[in-house]
Amino acid sequence: MKRIKLSKLISFGLASLIIFSMFQPMTTFAATECSHQVVEKFPGTPPTCGNSGLTEGVKCTACGEILTAQQIIPATGNHVPEKISGVPATCGASGLTEGAKCKNCNKVLVEQQTIPATGNHVHEIISGIPATCGVSGLTEGAKCKNCNKVLVEQQTIPATGEHTIQIVPAVPGDCKNVGLTEGKVCSVCNEVLEAQISTELGNHIYESGKCTICGYKKPSSNKPSSSKPSNSEPVKLNPNDADFDDVPKTGDISTQMVCVFGGLFSFVVLCLTVVYAKRKMVK
Ligand SMILES: [Zn+2]
């Protein structure tokens, strides 16, 4: 009897322990309310032109209660077009036409089309620069008008270094106009290598006593008989000299005239005196 009682007591105790352990979580859950200390957030998604979005949601991780439910945001419906720039085709690479996409949802609204490569370069001449005596030049080159690819490289032409002498002929002067000496210039760079200098007035060229160029009369015998007066002799004085030469001649004539008239006058006076004296004596 005592043994049976003891085993009954143990099995009852075990059973009550099992039952207690089974009911324990239920009793604690029912007894203390969840304070939602640990929460999980669900980020919202913005709506696009074609798809609706969601607002942000919050759920308690401990009790699983949804604290803030996510709300549906309806789709906006309208795309906002944005230009996609085109790429021009070059001689070697294909290009793309201009396209368009939605600024909000990135949906392609206008598909870009491939432009095939043109294939052929279009030659364009690059002008050459001639080398001068001091500065180097460049040969003529060529590039593609479309893709700017250099097709013919320009080569450097070294500076020639030496001037190409060109004679500037002298300008002869005469008794009226000054002349110029011979000069030298570089025919390539135009640098004056030897400047022209003005010459002095030239000599008169006489023909039968008169200069054939300026008409100046050759001075008479009191000058040296050389047909060419020296260069130092000033030309403008010569006409005065010529006038001076004439003066003594006219002087000679007038003196002779004075002598003749003087003689005649004294003769007439003498005759009149004689006649007057005879009349006086008659009276
Ligand atoms: Zn909770």
Ligand SMILES: [Zn+2]
């Ligand atoms: Zn869109």
Ligand SMILES: [Zn+2]
């Ligand atoms: Zn090209």
Ligand SMILES: [Zn+2]
């Ligand atoms: Zn030169």
Ligand SMILES: [Zn+2]
């Ligand atoms: Zn002259």
